[in-house]
Amino acid sequence: MKKTLALLALAAAAITTAAPAAAQFAKPEDAIKYRQSSFFVLGQHFSRIGAMANGKVPFDAKAAQENAELVAILAKLPAAGFGPGTDKGADTKAKPEVWTEQAKFKEHADKLLTETTKLAAAAKTGDVAQLKAAFGPAAQTCKACHDAFKNK
């Protein structure tokens, strides 16, 4: 009986905790698809800036600015797709640590916002040197989070 009550309490807590995610997404697989989709679109635009920052394609100030503005906007999206209960429900490379080490994960998520905001500001100057200087730390932010929280 005690065990049943404890389980019920746990279940109730889980439902309450899951409410925000449930409110935003109809089901866990939608949340998973949402974070994967927004990361993919983000990555495409980020890599276009990278190609310019790394000299693989000629620097185009207007394209750099447009892509960086999009990156800063898109970077805000994926976090909402990592709500409670979204560790399964569809194929995902997210490690369990996303949910067991939430404070650390949030630090990484916040850093993504900081660095992509800086990148957008750098791109706005139209100065390729500033773009290059901001791109490195932003790319490193992606990598650090992938290393800690994403399976290969």
Add this chain to the structure above:
Amino acid sequence: MKKTLALLALAAAAITTAAPAAAQFAKPEDAIKYRQSSFFVLGQHFSRIGAMANGKVPFDAKAAQENAELVAILAKLPAAGFGPGTDKGADTKAKPEVWTEQAKFKEHADKLLTETTKLAAAAKTGDVAQLKAAFGPAAQTCKACHDAFKNK
């Protein structure tokens, strides 16, 4: 010989036409994944506005405005993923008509931008009646394009 030259000319034309898409995406499947991903994220935010417009969830002016601003930005993205040569390369529900009836497809794509811009303006007023009035035509724009250009 004449036939070979004609084929070569056709091939050269195809390469030139495909250049913009090739410049943006490393391979056709990236373009396909890009358009599918951006449509999915767009759809998630659009449906949150729909839930409010249809009275399924309480109207929240701030949430409506944020979602509608995102929708207007995201609506600009998928078109780039329908470049020449992206009719295959990954699973896609896009009908061949996307590429054989480009003028008509562009009309639909332009209408999506017009209606989502109107939706964002309506959401900005904070008036649920205006949101409702703008949501219908925007939703109809999605449906009309799906009916004409998307397999079920």
